[in-house]
Amino acid sequence: MNSRSLDDAFDKIEDVYDVRFSYQDDIINDFKITLKREQRTLNQVLFELEVQTKLTFEIIGQRYIIVYKLKNNTNIEKLDRILITSYLTKGISKNKNGAYQLIPSSLGGLPGLTEPDVLESIQLLPGVVSPNETASGFLVRGGKMDQNRLVWDGINMYHKGHLFGMISPFNPNATKNITFINKGTHPRYGERASSVISMTTTTKIENKFNAQLGFNGINGDAYIEVPIIKDKLAIQASVRSSYTNTYQSYTFEKLADKVFESTKIKNGDNPNNSFDFLDYNIKLNYKPNAQNNFYASVISIDNQLDYTVSETQSNETFNDRMSIKNSGYGLGWTKLWRANLKQHTSAYFSEYKLNYNFITSEADEQTSDFEKRNVIFDSGISSEIDWEINSNNRATFGYQYVLKDVGYAFLNTTNLAFILDEDKTVVQTHSVYGNYDYKNPKLFDIRVGARATYFKELEAFKFEPRLLLYKNLFKNVKLQISAEIKNQIISEIDETIISDLSLENRVWRLANGNEFPIINSRQVSAGFIYTTNGWTIDIDNYYKALDHITALSLGFLNPENSTFNLGEQNIYGVDLFLKKRFNGFNTWVSYSFNNSKSKFNALNGNNYFNSRSNVRHAFSTSVSYKLSNFQIALGWRWQTGKPYTVAVAGEDGLEFNSGINTKRLPNYHRLDFSSTYSFKFLKTSKLRAEVGLSIRNIYNKTNFISREYRGNNDFNGDIETIDKFSLGFTPNLMFRLNW
Numbered sequence: 001m002n003s004r005s006l007d008d009a010f011d012k013i014e015d016v017y018d019v020r021f022s023y024q025d026d027i028i029n030d031f032k033i034t035l036k037r038e039q040r041t042l043n044q045v046l047f048e049l050e051v052q053t054k055l056t057f058e059i060i061g062q063r064y065i066i067v068y069k070l071k072n073n074t075n076i077e078k079l080d081r082i083l084i085t086s087y088l089t090k091g092i093s094k095n096k097n098g099a100y101q102l103i104p105s106s107l108g109g110l111p112g113l114t115e116p117d118v119l120e121s122i123q124l125l126p127g128v129v130s131p132n133e134t135a136s137g138f139l140v141r142g143g144k145m146d147q148n149r150l151v152w153d154g155i156n157m158y159h160k161g162h163l164f165g166m167i168s169p170f171n172p173n174a175t176k177n178i179t180f181i182n183k184g185t186h187p188r189y190g191e192r193a194s195s196v197i198s199m200t201t202t203t204k205i206e207n208k209f210n211a212q213l214g215f216n217g218i219n220g221d222a223y224i225e226v227p228i229i230k231d232k233l234a235i236q237a238s239v240r241s242s243y244t245n246t247y248q249s250y251t252f253e254k255l256a257d258k259v260f261e262s263t264k265i266k267n268g269d270n271p272n273n274s275f276d277f278l279d280y281n282i283k284l285n286y287k288p289n290a291q292n293n294f295y296a297s298v299i300s301i302d303n304q305l306d307y308t309v310s311e312t313q314s315n316e317t318f319n320d321r322m323s324i325k326n327s328g329y330g331l332g333w334t335k336l337w338r339a340n341l342k343q344h345t346s347a348y349f350s351e352y353k354l355n356y357n358f359i360t361s362e363a364d365e366q367t368s369d370f371e372k373r374n375v376i377f378d379s380g381i382s383s384e385i386d387w388e389i390n391s392n393n394r395a396t397f398g399y400q401y402v403l404k405d406v407g408y409a410f411l412n413t414t415n416l417a418f419i420l421d422e423d424k425t426v427v428q429t430h431s432v433y434g435n436y437d438y439k440n441p442k443l444f445d446i447r448v449g450a451r452a453t454y455f456k457e458l459e460a461f462k463f464e465p466r467l468l469l470y471k472n473l474f475k476n477v478k479l480q481i482s483a484e485i486k487n488q489i490i491s492e493i494d495e496t497i498i499s500d501l502s503l504e505n506r507v508w509r510l511a512n513g514n515e516f517p518i519i520n521s522r523q524v525s526a527g528f529i530y531t532t533n534g535w536t537i538d539i540d541n542y543y544k545a546l547d548h549i550t551a552l553s554l555g556f557l558n559p560e561n562s563t564f565n566l567g568e569q570n571i572y573g574v575d576l577f578l579k580k581r582f583n584g585f586n587t588w589v590s591y592s593f594n595n596s597k598s599k600f601n602a603l604n605g606n607n608y609f610n611s612r613s614n615v616r617h618a619f620s621t622s623v624s625y626k627l628s629n630f631q632i633a634l635g636w637r638w639q640t641g642k643p644y645t646v647a648v649a650g651e652d653g654l655e656f657n658s659g660i661n662t663k664r665l666p667n668y669h670r671l672d673f674s675s676t677y678s679f680k681f682l683k684t685s686k687l688r689a690e691v692g693l694s695i696r697n698i699y700n701k702t703n704f705i706s707r708e709y710r711g712n713n714d715f716n717g718d719i720e721t722i723d724k725f726s727l728g729f730t731p732n733l734m735f736r737l738n739w
Contacts, residue, residue: 004032004033004628005031005032005033005628005629006028006031006032006033006049006053007028007090008584008626008627008628009033009035009049010028011086011090011581011584011626013042013045014085014086014534014581015533015534015581015582017042017045018063018531018532018533018534019042019059019063019064019065020063020064020065020084020085021065021067021085022064022065022066022067022085023066023067023068027055027067027068027069028053028055028067031052031053033048033049033052033053034052035048042059046059046065054069055067055068055069056068056069084529084531084536084538086108086581086586087100087125087536087577087579088110088124088125088579088588088622089107089108089109089110089586089624089633090106090107090108090626091103091104091105091106091107091108091116092107092121092125094538096445096470097184097186097447097468097470098181098182098183098184098468098480098482099179099180099181099184100122100125100179100180100181100182101177101178101179101180102116102118102121102122102177102178102179102180103176103177103178104116104118104121104172104173104175104176104178105173105176107121108586108624108626108631108633109624109625109626109631109632109633109674109675109676110124110622110624110633110635110674111622111624111633111634111635111672111673111674112635112672112673112674112694112695112696113674113694114216114674114676114692114693114694114732114733114734115172115173115214115216115692115734116172117135117167117168117172118168118170118172118175118178118199119135119136119138119161119168119170119197120135120168121178122138122178122180122197123135123138124590124620124622124635125180125590126538126540126575126576126577126590126591126592127140127141127182127540127542127573127575127592127594128140128182129592129615129618129639131613131615131639131642131668131705131706132165132705132706132724133166133258133705133726133727134160134161134164134165134166135161135165135166135167135168136150136159136160136161136165136168136169137160137161137165139194139613139615140182140194140195141182141183141194141195141523141542141544141571141573141575141594142544142569142571142573142594142596142611142613142614143193143194143195143521143544143546143571143613144194144491144492144549144613145492146192146490146491146492146506146508147192147193147194147195147488147491147519147521148192148194148195148196148197149189149191149192149195149196149197150197150199151196151197151198151199152170152199152200152281152297152299152328152330153199153200153201153283153295153297153299153328153330153332154297154330154332154346154348155297155299155328155329155330155348155349155350156191156328156348156350156378156380157169157170157299157301157326157328157350158326158350158352158376158378158508159301159303159324159326159352160324160506162219162242162277162279162301162303163218163242163255163256163259163275163277163303164259164303166255166258166259167218167219167277169279169301169326170199170279171221171223171238171240171279171281173212173214173221173223173238174201174223174236174238174281175199175200175201176200176201176202176203177199177200178197178198178199178200179196179197179198180195180196180197181195181196181198182194182195183482183484183523183525183540183542184447184466184467184468184480184482184484184525185466185484185486186396186435186447186449186466187433187434187435187449187450187451187464187466188382188384188396188398188400188433188435188451190400190431190451190453190464190486190487191402191488191489191490192486192488193486193487193488193519193520193521193546194521201236201281201283201297202225202236202283202285203285203293203295204234204285205227205231205232205233205234205285205287206225206226206227206234206236207227207230207231207234208227209224209225209226209227210224210225210738210739211223211224211225211738211739212224212736212737212738213736213737214734214735214736214737215734215735215736216251216732216733216734216735217249217250217251217252217731217732217733218242218244218249218251218252218255218732219240219241219242219243219277220240220241220243221238221239221240221241222238222239223236223237223238224236224237224238231287232286232287232288233284233285233286233287234284234285235282235283235284235285236282236283236285237280237281237282237283238280238281239278239279239280240278240279240280241276241277241278241279242276242277242278244275244276245274245275245276250731251730251731251732251733254727254728254729254730255727255730256275257728258724258725258726258727258728261724261725263320265307265309265320273306273307273308274304274305274306274307275304275305275306275307276303276304277301277302277303277304278300278301278302279299279300279301279302280299280300281297281298281299281300282297282298283295283296283297283298284296284297290336291335291336291337292333292334292335292336293332293333293334294331294332294333294334295330295331295332296329296330296331296332297328297329297330297331297332298327298328298329298330299326299327299328300325300326300327300328301324301325301326301327302323302324302325303322303323303324303325304322304323305320305321305322305323306319306320306321306322307319307320308320314362315362315363316360316361316362317360317361317362317364318358318359318360318361319357319358319359319360319361320356320357320358321355321356321357321359322354322355322356322357323353323354323355323356324353324354325351325352325353326350326351326352326353327350327351328348328349328350328351329348329349329350330346330347330348330349331346331347331348332344332345332346332347333345333346340387340388340389341385341386341387341388342385342386343383343384343385343386344383344384344386345381345382345383345384346381346382346383347379347380347381347382348378348379348380348381349377349378349379350376350377350378350379351376351377351378352374352375352376352378352508353374353375353376354372354373354374354375354507355371355372355373356371356372356373357369357370357371357372358370358371368412369411369412370410370411370412371409371410371411371412372408372409372410372411372507373407373408373409373411374406374407374408374507374508375405375406375407375408376404376405376406376490376508377403377404377405377406378402378403378404378405379402379403380400380401380402380403381400381401382398382399382400382401383398383399384396384397384398384399385397385398391439392438392439392440393436393437393438393439394436394437395434395435395436395437396433396434396435396436396437396449397432397433397434397435398432398433398434399430399431399432399433400429400430400431400432400433401428401429401430401431402428402429402431403426403427403428403429404426404427404428404429404489404490404510405424405425405426406423406424406425406426406490406508406509406510407422407423407424407425408421408422408423408493408507408508408509409421409422409423410422423509423512425457425509425510425511425512426457426510427455427456427457427458427489427510427511428455428456428457429453429454429455429456429489430453430454430456431451431452431453431454432451432452433449433450433451433452434449434450435447435448435449435466436448436449441472443471444469444470444471445469445470445471446467446468446469446470447466447467447468447469448465448466448467448468449465449466449467450463450464450465450466451463451464451466452464453487455489455511455518458489458511458512458513458518459513460513460518462487462518462520463485464484464485464486464487465483465484465485466483466484466485467481467482467483467484468480468481468482469481469482473528476530476531476532477528477529477530478528478529478530479526479527479528480525480526480527480528480529480540481524481525481526482523482524482525482526483523483524483525484522484523485520485521485522486520486521486523487518487519487520487521488511488518488519488521489510489511489518489519490508490509490510490511491508491509491511491516491519491550492506492507492508492509493506493507493508493509493550515550515564515566516550516564517548517566518548519546519547519548519549520546520547520548521544521545521546522544522545522546523542523543523544523545524542524543525540525541525542525543526540526541526542527539527540527541527575534580534581534582535578535579535580536577536578536579536580537577537578538575538576538577538578539574539575539576539577540574540575541573541574542571542572542573542574542575543570543571543572543573544569544570544571544572544573545568545569545570545571546568546569546570546571547568548566548568549566549567549568549569549598550564550565550566550567551564551565551567551598551600551603565600565601565602565603566600566601567598567599567600567601567603568598568599569596569597569598569599569611570596570597570608571594571595571596571597571611572594572595573592573593573594573595574592574593575590575591575592576590576591576592577589577590577591578590584625584626584627585623585624585625586622586623586624586625586626587621587622587623587624588621588622589619589620589621590618590619590620590621591617591618591619592617592618592619593616593617594613594614594615594616594617594618595614595616596610596611596613596614597609597610597611597614598610598611603660604659604660609643609659609660609661609662610643610660610661610662611643611661612642612643612661614642614643614661615639615640615642616640617639617640618637618638618639618640619637619638619639620635620636620637620638621635621636622634622635622636623635629677629678629679630675630676630677631675631676631677632673632674632675633673633674633675634671634672634673635671635672635673636669636670636671636672637668637669637670637672638667638668638669639667639668639669640664640667640668641664641665641666641667641668641704641705642664642665642705642706643661643662643663643664643665644661644663644664644665644706644707645658645659645660645661645662645663645709646658646662646663647709647719647721653719654709654719654720654721665704665705665706665707666703666704668703668705668726669701669703670696670697670698670699670701670703670726671697671698671699672694672695672696672697672698673693673694673695673698674692674693674694674695675692675693675694676690676691676692676693676734677690677691677692678690686739687737687738687739688737688738688739689735689736689737689738690734690735690736690738691733691734691735691736692733692734692735693731693732693733693734694731694732694734695729695730695731695732696727696729696730696731696732697726697727697728697729697730698729699729700728700729701726702725702726702728703725703726704723704725704726705724705725705726706722706723706724707721707722707723707724708721708722708724709721709722
C-alpha cells in the first residue's frame with residue numbers, strides 16, 4: 001500500500017477485511033499513512049495505523065471499529081450502532097434503527113452536486129423521488145410533500161426552498177448532521193405522516209478559529225467557528241446570499257427558465273426586477289462543566305421577488321411581489337445526572353410568513369390586486385430522560401407541549417375587495433411518550449414505544465404505537481421489521497388559483513376537526529440487508545394507509561364549486577438498493593416501486609384512482625471514483641411520469657370527463673455529473689481550497705414533468721392548461737476556502 005490519506009486507507013481496509021470504521025472527521029484530517037504490501041491480519045494493520053497516527057482503534061462486535069484520539073479528561077461519546085457505512089457514498093450511513101445518517105462535511109461524490117445540498121442528497125436514497133425537480137418538493141414512499149417534517153436544531157421549519165424550491169434553504173456548510181427517518185420512527189417525533197429530516201449544527205466547543213468562504217453559480221456564503229472561553233464557550237455562524245441582483249450567471253438563468261416557465265415573468269426584461277434570497281444562522285454552545293451543556297440557536301431564511309412585466313399592445317402592466325420568511329429560535333439544555341442517566345430539555349419558536357400580490361394595472365392605474373397570505377406561529381417546549389439501564393437495555397421518557405397558530409387568506413380587489421377563502425386556527429397539543437430498547441446479539445434487537453397526544457381545541461386524543469425489530473438471521477443477512485402509527489394536524493392546501501405566477505400555490509393550514517380532520521397514517525415494513533466483501537443489498541417492502549386526507553375538486557379552485565373532499569390513500573411499495581465498492585470505485589443501483597391509490601367522497605364516483613404522488617417506477621444508478629483529493633461521480637435517473645387528469649375542449653371551455661389521473665406523463669430521465677478537487681496552497685499552510693464542477697442533465701433532455709389547470713382573475717374566466725418542463729443542461733461551478 002503506497003502513501004495515501006487515512007480516509008482512503010479506511011475505504012481499502014473496509015473492503016479487504018469486511019469491517020466498518022466510525023469516527024469524527026476532524027480527527028483524521030491531514031493524516032498520510034504508508035503500509036508496505038504484505039499479508040497482515042486486521043489487528044496487525046490497526047497496530048501499524050496506531051503507530052503512524054497515534055490514534056486509538058477499538059473493535060466493537062468483531063466488525064465495527066471506533067477511531068478516536070485520547071486526550072486528558074476526554075469523554076468518548078457512544079455512537080449510534082451503524083448497520084451500513086458509505087450507503088450511497090462516504091458520509092451516508094444506515095443505522096440499526098433504520099434511520100439514515102448524513103454528514104455533509106464528509107459526503108463523497110454525488111452526481112449533479114458540487115456541494116452537499118441538504119435536501120437533494122436525501123433524494124438519492126431509495127423510496128424518495130422529486131417529480132418536480134425541486135430540493136424540497138420530494139415524496140417519501142408515496143406520501144405528499146407536506147408530510148415530511150423538517151427540524152433544524154429542534155425548530156420546526158416550513159420554508160420550501162430558495163428560488164421557489166430549487167435550492168435547499170439550509171446551508172450545507174453549517175449543517176453538521178442530518179438524520180432521515182422514513183420508517184420505525186422514534187416516538188419523540190410526531191406531527192407528520194411520512195418522514196422526519198432532523199438537522200443539527202455543531203455541538204462541539206471549538207478551541208481554535210475555523211472559517212470557510214465559498215462561491216458557486218448562484219450564491220456566496222461564509223461560515224465561522226470562534227472560541228470564546230476555552231473548553232466552555234464557543235459560537236458558530238453562517239450566512240449565505242444570492243448575488244443575482246448584481247450578476248446573473250448561466251446557472252441562474254437555467255434555474256429561472258424552469259421556475260418562471262408558463263408565466264409572464266418569463267418574458268420580462270425590466271432591469272429593476274429583483275429575485276434574491278438570504279439565509280443565516282447563529283449558534284452559541286456553552287459547557288460550564290462535564291455534566292451540563294447549553295445551546296442557543298437562531299436561523300433566518302428570506303426570499304424576495306419583485307417582477308414587473310408590461311404588454312405594449314394592451315397597455316397593461318403585471319407586477320408579481322412575493323416575500324417568504326421563516327425565522328426560528330431554539331434553546332437547549334442537556335444534563336448528565338449520572339453516567340447512565342441524562343436529560344435533554346429544549347424550547348423553540350418558529351415564525352413563517354408568506355405574502356404575495358399579483359397586481360394588474362392599465363394605463364398606470366391599478367385595476368386589480370390578488371393577494372395571498374399565510375402566517376404560522378409555532379412554539380413548543382419538551383423534556384426527555386434517557387436511561388441506559390445496562391449495555392442491553394435502554395429506556396426513554398418524554399413530554400412535549402406545542403402551540404400552533406396558523407392563518408391564511410386569499411383576497412381579490414377590483415372595484416371592491418372580497419375574500420375568496422380564509423381561515424385562522426389555533427391548536428395546542430400535549431404529548432407524552434416512552435421508548436424501550438432491548439439488544440441481544442444472540443436473539444434480536446427490539447425497540448418498542450408509544451406516543452399519546454391530546455389536541456386541546458379539537459378535543460381529540462391519539463395513541464401512536466411504534467415498533468422496530470432487528471435480527472441477524474445468518475452471518476451476513478439481517479432482518480428488519482417496523483410498524484408505526486402517526487397523526488398530522490398541519491398540511492398544505494393546493495390552491496392553484498387566479499394568478500399568473502402560481503409558483504407558491506400551496507398554503508399551510510391546521511386541522512379544525514370538521515372539514516379538515518386530523519390525518520392518520522399507518523405503516524408496516526419488512527426487509528432484508530445483506531453485506532459482504534464490499535457488496536450491499538438492501539430490500540424493503542412497505543404498506544402505508546392514510547385516512548382523512550383532503551383535496552379540492554380536480555386539484556384546482558373552481559369559484560363555482562370550491563368544495564374540499566375527504567378521502568383516503570393506500571400505498572404499497574418496494575425499495576431495492578444494491579452497492580459494490582472496489583479499488584477506489586463506488587457503484588450503486590436503486591429501484592423503487594410505488595403503487596399509490598386515492599379515494600375521495602363525491603369525486604370519481606367514489607372509486608379509487610391513481611394518486612398524484614404515484615410515481616410507479618423510479619430507477620437510479622451511479623458510479624464514483626475517489627483518488628486522494630480528487631473525486632468524480634456520474635449518475636443516471638429514470639422514472640415513470642406522474643399521473644394527470646385529461647381535459648378536452650368543450651362548448652364552455654375545458655371539460656373533465658375521463659376520470660381523475662387516468663393518464664401519465666412521458667417517462668423522465670437525465671444524466672448528471674460532478675467532480676471536486678481539494679488542495680493546499682502550501683504544505684505548511686492551514687489554508688485549504690476546493691474547486692468543483694457539476695452538470696445536471698448532460699444530454700439536455702426535455703422532460704415533461706407536470707400538467708396542471710388553473711383559473712383566471714375573474715369568476716367568468718376559462719380554465720387553462722399549464723404544462724411544465726424539466727431543467728435543461730445546467731452546469732455549476734464551486735470554489736471554497738477553508739482555514
